[in-house]
Amino acid sequence: MTPTAAPALEWRGVTIGYRRPGEPELVAVDDVSLRVGRGETLGLAGESGCGKSTLAMSVLRLLPRSSRLEGEVLVHGEDVAAMSWGRLRAVRWTEAAIVFQGAMHSLNPVRTVRWQILEALELHADRGGSAESRQARVAELLGLVDLPVARADAYPHELSGGQKQRVMIAMALACDPDVIIADEPTTALDVVVQAQVLDVLSALVRERGLTLVMISHDLSVLAAVCERIVVMRHGRVVEQGPSERILTAPEHEHTRELAAAFPVIGDPASRRVVGRVASRDALDAQRTEPTPQRPEPVEGRSPDPADPPLLEVRDLVVDFRSRGRAVRAVDSVSLQCRRGEIVALVGQSGSGKTTLARSVLGLQRPTSGTVLHRGHPLPTDRAGLKAYRRAVQFVLQDPSASLNPKHTVYQAVAEGVQIHRLPGDEAEHVAEALRRAELNPPEAFFGRLPQELSGGQRQRVVIAGALALQPTFLVADEPVASLDASVRGEVLALLLELQRDLDLGALVITHDLGLAWNIADRVVVMHQGRLVEEGSVEQVLLDPRHAYTQSLLRVVPSRLGSRP
Template identity: 40%
Template sequence: MSEAETPPLLSVEGLSVAFRSREGETAAVDSIGFTIRRGETVALVGESGSGKSVTALAILRLLDGAARQSGKILFQGRDLMSLPERQMRDVRGADITMVFQEPMTSLNPLHTIERQIGEVLGLHRGLSGKAARKRILELLELVGLRDAERRMGAYPHELSGGQRQRVMIAMALACEPDLLVADEPTTALDVTVQAQILALLADLQKRLGMALLFITHDLGIVERIADRVCVMLKGKIVEAGETRSVFANPQHDYTRRLIASEPKGRANPVPADAPPLVEAGPLKVWFPLKSGAFRRVTGYVKAVDGVSLKVRSGETVGVVGESGSGKTTLGLALLRLTASEGPIVFLGKPIDGLTVAQMRPLRRDMQVVFQDPYGSLSPRMSVADIVAEGLIVQGAARSRAEHRAVVSKALTDVGLDPAAMDRYPHEFSGGQRQRIAIARAMVLNPRFVVLDEPTSALDRSVQAQIVTLLRDLQSARGLAYLFISHDLKVVRALANYVVVMQNGRVVEEGPAETIFSDPQTPYTRALFKAAFALDSDVAAELEPA
């Protein structure tokens, strides 16, 4: 039987999904269809809110009671839509697994990494004890988690965003599934680990005959790994075909816009006499490692180890490096949101010795956009209440009408419809939630903003809009940014100065143009080559002379 005659592993036929609410039904997916064969990679691409993640959840029947779905989802000839829930539980985790977009909300905060992966192996493979521990260690090493044996006893909050994502991938691969549904699986990963994970998935596909449904906004990844691509817009598939053909000759206007979208431009210039807004260092943040029945300290994770930093008014300092290099911890230390040792000066005054109460008046001028928007937005608050919370705490607006007017302007500034302000976070896509988080940070007109992967959950076209928005806000208000990211194309478009971190230390720093045009350390060169692998001009610049 030829490949064309072989029945597909998965066949989606006329799938529609609508969400019920008090106002009626909202269509999220509208009569879409596609197939996936064994060993094949099919990518779903499109802007946030286009229906990609809803499609993935519908395949596994993981949508909540507010969703109404119809159509057929045939897996190995069985219609998953008609399977009893008990049989679906056997399919999930063993035959079809999923890597979710936001690992912090998918991992249990009360259980260690070893226990959570071990639960999957116990339920679906009957492994326990030494056999399970051996397999868990193999999986963690397979996905490139550094110091895997010691990390097995860690809790999710003790890992970086990228490390948590690698744990999720290890958990999904534990039972060697026939189909892996990967919803933005490399979003939280730095560029070098992205390459490792993509190579790992390709190797597993070849070895296991595993199929991959890859959901992403990163068209560079799609071009490298996908056999076929389906482009989604407002719940419909507007174009589908072999990846090479679609990229070489896109037929739909929307596909052409997606392919052409990329953050452009350069950072706003900073006046030579711009005063320092934040000065710190040398800073030290060490986390104790504990083991044994009495949880004695056996060592330390040196998350930040002697880092000095200065951010001037109106300047963007980009902090780059692999996940676990200390980028996020540095940002939290500057905001006094994690304990640190060393001097921190804000607006000319030392703040490293201030109490929580003494810091509170300064919070209006110091804001943060966290990496995981779903974990940082209360699921029980409407968007209006989330964005207005800081206004209320700081007494910046008096009446409810004034709150709503300010919130409406903030949402408009980040490209969201103010009419949606009474909805809740779960009703938005990952990218839309990230924009809500940015609106919450900007609504108080701060002086200094730590942006921790603010564009990681956004598709390329929206990334470009957010970069332009951040530059405009900075120009109008004289904002200073600490921009933490593994997306070096975005850093290049926004940062005046770049700091490269590895294992808690600064290995290279300097003006952005100098760092990007002439990186000095092998580590920096490796980062840039991985980030610009598809940009032949930049790759040529980075080749040794």
């Protein structure tokens, strides 16, 4: 095969393992062979730990030293493993580039956007040209991803999540590569920003003829951009084919689970019923062959509307100072949450959802207004706040930022138990919390560090830390935003189990309207610091009255991968 006839990317019999001292080798990719033609758009789907990111990182030899690779990884017919360091450096950015999963962690927090894009151009001076042409190229790249040129002088913390992700795409395009690998480019983004990022990727592929490999656990997101989808499980390819066929007529059982994992708003089969079992049964209803008997799915229960509010917010206002001017993040918000009630607080990034949650937890002092717990104002003394924060626990959005990288899982979960001096055996408290968070057997996780866990496992450790204190209410900020299909189902099923068995209520902050349909009793929509719509799930999601709510629903990817 001549280089000109070679596909853009090819994996031939690739096996990748990770070695750890004193432990058997973990095989992440097991004898995978794939070809990606020039100008093709390929989606890599699967759950956390299936090997899709490992396969992608092998393209530019970005695997850690502990890895072992067998087989061939070819870029335009050239074996990456055989490249000299100089040749590899030339291939990176100029022939193939990667948009990494977490923009907030991939961007340098102390450098401007301009500096970070210029870095790639300066490393490849033959592509960057003169200083003036490099500056013009920065403006051109920002325009390609629909960012104003003024954002070039902004720092990452001054950008929204979607803007940071678009900066990552601009950096990847800096040296005009033929191949772009996008690793979960829309994970944790709200539905509006997700739609914008997908539109940017689609337009770049269409207008520039790029070869795109996109990684996600959400098949509908992949189908919105990619012509072909490859599904991986346990390091192997279990199914591949055209996107529409994979979504509408999946053949492998695991593909069927992924296809049905994200509920369709309005589907009664997924209302207040969660988990892989529920998703599989919903898809099986569309098929003719008999299915094996399965256990009952997890179902929620409805709270008593006559119960007094457990948590209440009255006319809350939160102002910040930014560049010498006041910015109102929360504007006269009033909200009630009852015991055993799951309330979904939805809205775009920057709408004020997380600021409201921090105020509810006493982590952010409001400018005015009141937060009440069981009818009493939020305590301000140290002992009172300590007791309150045991009863009302916070589950943070980003497990990488929540967990100390030097603390084991046991230490992370036991920290709260030690601070609050819970009676009983500490190890049993930790083990029970890990069991409830679906980390089994718990003892196998005690000595592991965060970097040794998948993204989904890290999020479950965070949830376990909250559950260890046996709270009566959870404030969960995007608790499943970065989780794959089955883990998402397990975590949401866990919330319904806790609601059903312990009468545990929750304020779930999310951009995922499907999640709200799945588990919530009520939906509250927040926009520009205000609550613009509130009501039952059926009323808000099926018959929205506010234009903003209607706009959110319009950009939700459907099971067929299109956006209405």
